Amino acid sequence: MIFLLFFFFMAAFLFWNIRKISPNVYGSLIAGILLIATLGSFLLREQAWACAGQAFFIVWASQAILLYLLWNIFLLLKKGFAVLRHSQPQSNGKAVLLGSRIILGASLCIAAAMLVFGSQNNLHYKIQELHLHNQKKTFTALFFSDIHLDPLFKKEKLEKFIAQADSIQPDFIFFGGDLADISDSAMDAAGYDSLFRRLTSAAKTGAFAVVGNHEAFMERSGSRPVQWMQKVGMTVLNDETVCTPLACITGRTDFQMARAKDVPRKNLAEMHPTDTSLPWILLDHQPRGIEENYSGALPDLALSGHTHHGQFFPATTIIHWIWEHAYGIKKLDGVLWLVSSGLDSWGPPVRIGSDTEFWVINAHSSTSADSI
Missing domain, CATH: 3.60.21.10 (Metallo-dependent phosphatases)
Known part of the structure; x- marks a missing residue:
């Protein structure tokens, strides 16, 4: 039960962050597709293509969660420092949009690299x-x-x-x-x-x-x-x-x-x-x-x-x-x-x-x- 709660919490965290890559419905659509593909791969474990998809999505999700967590901590600290300085927090909508896109792209690239190099280490x-x-x-x-x-x-x-x-x-x-x-x-x-x-x-x-x-x-x-x-x-x-x-x-x-x-x-x-x-x-x-x-x-x-x-x-x-x-x-x-x-x-x-x-x-x- 604890594992399932943690899993759904992480899925919600990813969806909440990935949807910010686009200010319209496309952000939510992309986030939904990625999460549905991840969840779907678990249901077809005995199919090689689904197993390969699951492998990629698990590695990607682990890196994306880490990067988005660090990104959110940075944004919170930035907002906190603005409050301490008694200055009006500036709107960071463009920064959030750009940061979310960079993190999504970076996490996908990191996952691909980890699969290439990590699979060789796993074999030996x-x-x-x-x-x-x-x-x-x-x-x-x-x-x-x-x-x-x-x-x-x-x-x-x-x-x-x-x-x-x-x-x-x-x-x-x-x-x-x-x-x-x-x-x-x-x-x-x-x-x-x-x-x-x-x-x-x-x-x-x-x-x-x-x-x-x-x-x-x-x-x-x-x-x-x-x-x-x-x-x-x-x-x-x-x-x-x-x-x-x-x-x-x-x-x-x-x-x-x-x-x-x-x-x-x-x-x-x-x-x-x-x-x-x-x-x-x-x-x-x-x-x-x-x-x-x-x-x-x-x-x-x-x-x-x-x-x-x-x-x-x-x-x-x-x-x-x-x-x-x-x-x-x-x-x-x-x-x-x-x-x-x-x-x-x-x-x-x-x-x-x-x-x-x-x-x-x-x-x-x-x-x-x-x-x-």
Whole structure:
């Protein structure tokens, strides 16, 4: 609800500013067309042309909102200084008209440039490494999150990722949620089922996953993302813990999925592993930390995604105001918490100020040769 209110407020803000590019009805007409095109592209996500339109309009809207916000602040300050000087504020109708036109043109040009350069950065992901020493067991895990399959996703990117997973031969593959923004049937038609079977088969011990907020959205639209992930070889953990010979893995139900199903998330105490001789890995799509009323032993490592590290400017700056831990590795509620920016992007396949990535986690026991 809060997101929808914010969305409509931003749409109204854009309309109010863009209509000023013309003193007659044409300004309102242009503003209306731009906003209708933006909203319409969300309704046809599985069409490549609509997906491309949505990508452009999201990037454009983010830049236009920022520029118009700065412009309005400037006009208010100018008016305020005139009042402080006890002078009559001058009519700035022509300045508003010219400024509105310049900002509209500039935001469209900036959006086009961001799509060109940001899409290249989105395509080329980074491989990040985390070494954990003095662990109870030695293992290698591959962690990725937020792949967001859609008509604009480049299949060769996934094929390259699978080839690298094959060469790494990890003990575990961990997926942090937000698999796709298209239906199960569309994924099968595109051949993603066979590709993901190849990926999960690269894990020597197992591939484990949790759902994200976009799985909740897709279930609402009639898809069955959990069953699809299970079909391709992932063990989907829904507020439950599984122990293997190398580690215990707890997967938490996403907050959005819990709300959609009208069920409370279990307390972490209910999922504490009974075998304390093994490392404990926690998967939770959103990095919100550990609940305040939990007082038991803490996981050795927590893995999350969701934030995309802001994806592109200005969200790359704002994201750190929204989340206590928006990206990278640090202690959160006493737990070593890794937040990935994701293997791909939601909406616009654009990365500016952030990167796409996956993580290779190497756990070394105190008795293993490489930890000495």
